[in-house]
Amino acid sequence: MVLLDGRGDEPREVLGNKGYGVELMRRHGLPVPPAFCITIGVGARYLTEPGATVDAIWDEVLDGVAWLERETGRTFGRGPRPLLVSVRSGATQSMPGMMDTILDLGVNEAVERSLTAAGAARFARDIRERLDRMYRRIVGGAVPDDPYTQLHAGIRAVFDSWNSPRAVAYRTHYGLDDRGGTAVIVQAMVFGNRGSRSGAGALFSRNPITGADEPFGEWLPGGQGDEVVSGSVDVEPIAALHDEQPDVYDELLGAARLLERLASDVQEIEFTVEDGNLWLLQTRAAERSAQAAIRLALRLRREGLIDDAEALRRVTPAHVENLLLPALQPETRLAAPLLARGLPACPGVATGKAYTDVDEALDAADRGERVILVRDHTRPEDVLGMLAAQGIVTEVGGAASHAAVVSRELGRVAVVGCGRGVAAALSGRQVTVDGAEGEVREGNLTLSAWSENDTPELRELADLARRVCPLRAHAVGAHPRLDDTSDAAVRAAMDAGLSDVVSATPLIVMLTALRLAGRAGG
Numbered sequence: 239m240v241l242l243d244g245r246g247d248e249p250r251e252v253l254g255n256k257g258y259g260v261e262l263m264r265r266h267g268l269p270v271p272p273a274f275c276i277t278i279g280v281g282a283r284y285l286t287e288p289g290a291t292v293d294a295i296w297d298e299v300l301d302g303v304a305w306l307e308r309e310t311g312r313t314f315g316r317g318p319r320p321l322l323v324s325v326r327s328g329a330t331q332s333m334p335g336m337m338d339t340i341l342d343l344g345v346n347e348a349v350e351r352s353l354t355a356a357g358a359a360r361f362a363r364d365i366r367e368r369l370d371r372m373y374r375r376i377v378g379g380a381v382p383d384d385p386y387t388q389l390h391a392g393i394r395a396v397f398d399s400w401n402s403p404r405a406v407a408y409r410t411h412y413g414l415d416d417r418g419g420t421a422v423i424v425q426a427m428v429f430g431n432r433g434s435r436s437g438a439g440a441l442f443s444r445n446p447i448t449g450a451d452e453p454f455g456e457w458l459p460g461g462q463g464d465e466v467v468s469g470s471v472d473v474e475p476i477a478a479l480h481d482e483q484p485d486v487y488d489e490l491l492g493a494a495r496l497l498e499r500l501a502s503d504v505q506e507i508e509f510t511v512e513d514g515n516l517w518l519l520q521t522r523a524a525e526r527s528a529q530a531a532i533r534l535a536l537r538l539r540r541e542g543l544i545d546d547a548e549a550l551r552r553v554t555p556a557h558v559e560n561l562l563l564p565a566l567q568p569e570t571r572l573a574a575p576l577l578a579r580g581l582p583a584c585p586g587v588a589t590g591k592a593y594t595d596v597d598e599a600l601d602a603a604d605r606g607e608r609v610i611l612v613r614d615h616t617r618p619e620d621v622l623g624m625l626a627a628q629g630i631v632t633e634v635g636g637a638a639s640h641a642a643v644v645s646r647e648l649g650r651v652a653v654v655g656c657g658r659g660v661a662a663a664l665s666g667r668q669v670t671v672d673g674a675e676g677e678v679r680e681g682n683l684t685l686s687a688w689s690e691n692d693t694p695e696l697r698e699l700a701d702l703a704r705r706v707c708p709l710r711a712h713a714v715g716a717h718p719r720l721d722d723t724s725d726a727a728v729r730a731a732m733d734a735g736l737s738d739v740v741s742a743t744p745l746i747v748m749l750t751a752l753r754l755a756g757r758a759g760g
Contacts, residue, residue: 239275239276239295239298239302240252240253240277241274242264242272242273242275242423243272244261244267246261248261251278251330252277252278253275253277253328253421254275254277254281254329254420254421255328255522256328256421256520257273257275257423260275261275262501266500268493268497268518269517269518270517270518271310271428271517271519272425272426273423273424273425273426274302274423275328275421275422275423276295276299276421276423278418278421280295281397281400281418282417282418282419283419284419288394292394296390302424303386303424306321306424307321310426314344314385314386315344315348315384315385315386315388316348316349316352317352318356320344320345320349320353321426322342322345322365322427323344323389323425324340324343324423324425324427325340325343325392325422326423327339327396327399327421328421328422329400329420329421331414332525333408334525334640334644335467335618335621336399336402336404336405336618336621337396337399337405338376339396340372340376340392340395341369341462342369343369343392344388344427345365345366345381346381346384346385346388349362349366350363350366361429361433365429373392377395393422396420396422397419397422399420400419400420401416403619404619404620404621404622407622407625408621411625411648425519428517428519429462430460430461430511431461433513435511435514436459436460436511436512437457437460437479437510437511438457438458438461438462438465438466438510438511439455439457439463439476439479439510440456440463440466440506440507440508440509441453441476441494441509442454442524442638443495443497443504443507443524444504444524444530444534444537445530446504446525446527446530446637446646447527447530447583447585448530448533449527449531449533450533453494455475456473456474456637456638457473457474457478457482458471458474459478461473462510463508463519466508466638466639467638467639468617468639469615469634469635469641469654470635471635472635472655475636486511486514486515490507494507498543499543501521501523502538502548503524503544504523504524504538505522505523505524506521506523506524506525507521525643525647527585527586527646527649528556528557528558528560528585528586528649529561531553531554532553532557532558532696532699533695534552535549535550535552535553535699536549536698546705549699549702550702550703550749551752551756553699554753555723555746555750555753558690558749559746560586561693562687562688562690562743563586563587564587564687564688565587565685565686565687565688566587566670566672570683570684571672571677571679574670574683575680576679576680577663577669577678577679578631578653578657578664578678579653579656579676579677579678580632580654580655580656580657581636581676582653582672582673583630583639583641583646583652583654584645584651584673585651585673585674586629586673586674587671587674587685588610588628588629588650588651589668589669589670589671589682589683589685590607590609590627590629590668590682591609591667591669592610592631592665592667592668593609593610594612594613594662594665599627600622600623600626603627609626610629610630610631611624612630612631612661612665613631613641613661614632614658615632615633615634615639615640616630616632616635616639616640616641616644621644624641624644624645624648628650628651629651629652630645630650630651630653631652631653631661631664631678632652632653632654632655633655633659633660634654635654635655636655641654642654651671651673652671652673653671653673653676656678664678669681669682670682690713690744700744700745700748703745703749706752707751707752708752709731709739709748710737710738710739711738711739711740711741711748712740712741712744713740713741713742713744714740715738715740717739717740718731718736718740719740720739720740720747721741723741723743723747723750728750728754729754
């Protein structure tokens with residue numbers, strides 16, 4: 239167990255992505271609720287000896303809770319100033335929405351009575367009901383009255399979620415190791431549902447959809463963070479926080495700029511405002527669309543935050559392939575009936591039949607159909623359906639919702655927050671989803687193909703790659719032609735001693751060559 243007090247230097251491989259971010263923020267004096275980390279190593283042992291592992295660390299967990307009590311001046315699960323905690327997963331590599339989180343642990347009848355006596359009856363009832371719903375869904379059964387029993391079960395449930403079907407499917411899709419396990423972060427709760435000057439939100443230091451150099455995010459007055467990231471409720475744009483609490487907004491943006499410089503990357507920050515006070519809960523590299531990945535790599539390079547090699551490393555062949563997918567021309571788009579409009583969450587165009595049931599969508603995909611998954615909001619267990627779909631549409635939720643974040647990670651076209659009733663209206667229809675315009679139009683519309691030369695950003699990246707790539711690729715020229723961009727074909731060209739080739743997709747060839755050369759060098 240490691241106290242996240244800002245004084246340590248443990249790496250991400252020990253603390254996990256979430257714990258590492260908490261420690262980084264505390265080290266630099268940002269407002270972060272105190273927390274401790276049950277490390278990745280413990281999570282790996284838990285996979286083979288779950289009961290014995292938690293029993294072995296339990297005294298350390300109790301020491302950690304005592305430290306949280308001293309840091310906050312509160313007492314866990316009792317007293318007139320009760321301490322409540324969240325228990326969150328924290329793998330080394332971010333797996334957004336794939337594992338479980340439990341909030342408000344420590345609430346019981348005595349805590350509710352204490353808060354009610356202090357004049358916070360509505361708040362007390364709200365947090366107890368929230369814990370009851372979350373505990374029954376994730377742990378199972380009724381919430382025990384003893385706060386330490388709650389905590390013990392909560393820690394085990396979060397460890398267990400490493401092997402949930404959605405987490406396994408996610409790791410399988412990305413070829414990630416199943417043996418690593420997750421860290422668990424136990425953190426003092428702060429409350430966005432506390433009063434009129436409270437709320438929760440998510441901020442991206444730059445736009446993760448378009449790559450524009452502007453803050454982007456969402457704000458939910460009176461809510462807790464799980465509501466924002468689940469996409470189960472409608473949220474307000476981050477500008478609403480500026481209008482309501484400008485000082486808090488300015489403090490948040492200042493923290494985002496600092497964290498972006500420290501990480502040399504665009505950050506996604508989860509935050510809570512409690513009675514006008516800002517608290518940062520998490521920071522991590524933002525999931526981004528293919529378009530944003532390319533634009534941001536070039537912009538961060540121009541700003542001196544990353545060098546040439548890092549800019550090229552941050553753009554993958556899959557990003558380029560995604561950007562070159564056939565696009566919808568304006569005259570074609572506008573001629574088709576508009577069926578729904580929402581927030582553009584991941585650019586691109588996808589056509590197919592709309593399915594509202596995940597199992598039916600999976601069956602259709604198995605038959606070779608192109609599938610558009612339409613949901614009120616996506617849930618973590620929907621990830622198999624999202625993997626099978628070409629596009630995602632939701633009725634509610636915003637840019638930081640589960641549907642939006644996971645769609646960007648998976649490279650799926652997505653439009654979210656289209657309004658209640660959209661799922662029923664679209665079900666069974668052939669539709670085209672435009673993730674750049676935030677529209678769903680009727681029919682399977684005709685698309686037009688692009689080339690690398692049509693996009694200024696791709697031309698700039700290709701010029702950069704030719705300076706450092708062991709295999710330079712060109713659109714034309716008196717060089718051997720390489721039509722296959724697979725790893726095997728690119729490696730064979732490099733092994734044959736070729737320095738220049740001609741390809742229809744030069745940048746994809748060079749990015750593949752750079753990745754293969756880096757792997758060989760490592």
